[in-house]
Amino acid sequence: MDVEAPQRLVRALGESGGDGWLQRLPEVVEETVSRQGLDVERVTAPGGRSSLVLLVRLGDGTPAALKLAPPAARPELERAALEHWDGWGAVRLLSSPGDALVLERLHPEVSLRSLPEAKALLEAAGIVRRLWVEPPPGHGFETVARRTARQAEAMRDVTEPLVSAALAAREEMIGAPAEALLLHGNFRQGKVLGADRVPWLAVGPEPVVGERAYDLARLVRDRVEDLIASSSGAAATRRRVNRLADSLDIDADRLRGWTLFRAVESATRGLREGRVREAEVGLEFASWL
Numbered sequence: 001m002d003v004e005a006p007q008r009l010v011r012a013l014g015e016s017g018g019d020g021w022l023q024r025l026p027e028v029v030e031e032t033v034s035r036q037g038l039d040v041e042r043v044t045a046p047g048g049r050s051s052l053v054l055l056v057r058l059g060d061g062t063p064a065a066l067k068l069a070p071p072a073a074r075p076e077l078e079r080a081a082l083e084h085w086d087g088w089g090a091v092r093l094l095s096s097p098g099d100a101l102v103l104e105r106l107h108p109e110v111s112l113r114s115l116p117e118a119k120a121l122l123e124a125a126g127i128v129r130r131l132w133v134e135p136p137p138g139h140g141f142e143t144v145a146r147r148t149a150r151q152a153e154a155m156r157d158v159t160e161p162l163v164s165a166a167l168a169a170r171e172e173m174i175g176a177p178a179e180a181l182l183l184h185g186n187f188r189q190g191k192v193l194g195a196d197r198v199p200w201l202a203v204g205p206e207p208v209v210g211e212r213a214y215d216l217a218r219l220v221r222d223r224v225e226d227l228i229a230s231s232s233g234a235a236a237t238r239r240r241v242n243r244l245a246d247s248l249d250i251d252a253d254r255l256r257g258w259t260l261f262r263a264v265e266s267a268t269r270g271l272r273e274g275r276v277r278e279a280e281v282g283l284e285f286a287s288w289l
Helices: 007-016 019-036 075-085 117-131 144-155 161-175 212-220 224-229 233-247 252-272 276-287
Strands: 039-043 052-057 063-068 093-095 101-104 107-111 181-183 192-194 200-202 208-210
Touching: 007 019, 019 039, 019 052, 019 063, 075 093, 075 101, 117 192, 117 200, 117 212, 117 233, 144 161, 144 208, 144 252, 161 252, 161 276, 181 212, 208 212, 212 233, 212 252, 224 233, 224 276, 233 252, 252 276
Parallel strands: none
Antiparallel strands: 039 052, 052 063, 063 101, 093 101, 107 192, 181 208, 192 200
16 A cells, blocks of 8 residues: 655654654555555644554444554553543544554644634643543553653753753652643643544543643643744743643642753753754743743
8 A cells, every 4th residue: 555654754753763664654554454444545744753644434434543653652552541531531542453543533634723822721721631530450651750760861961051950840840749640641732633522632642640730741832932932932931831730720830840841851852853943942941931
């Protein structure tokens, strides 16, 4: 089957050493589609950085989406999280052949980023609070402490004043863990898509177990380009932290601490991977916190 991966995915996997999976992708798609009796409509583009999503139809004509990700992306953990949520606040898993995920069809071209900022944040808060549930017994999800320890180790080699502040914030947060809930792990406006059975549903979790403030930290950084371009970006960022903390009954200082860590971690990763402009924007944002 002739399947061409979007360039965004090709670039990202090239940077992370996933070229071999890309070479096998047409064969994987053909085998999965044949085994599941799916009809392929098209590949979604520009798509994500870690997976390929195709719009398909089931044997009975029901619209669906087929998601394929390399083993390094741990698709089995996304499967486990989606099974646990069972459509509550997140896209519903229809079946999971091998490492593939067959999902209910959403509207990939419509995310919360299409809404005005205030409305988007309100809707995002309503969605993410549904995802914060007790993890299933015997789960294999990573903890926030473990994930961020690995990230912190990679940050130590970067010469940047904000790194020390971010690492100190992480140590403070980890030293006094607040909760152990199942989190989305990469929640932001672009990860909430329009749906039919309800207005909005979350997609693309990188599930982790920990406190809610960690999960909100990426949302605080949403539309960072608009914040940077605004003369009131710093004040708007601080208001966003307080507004989200108040609306979801979360300690604002813990949200600020996790936002600082996650922003600096993302920026230092960008520096290592040569995405200098993106890293500079992230560091400027972090300096406002």
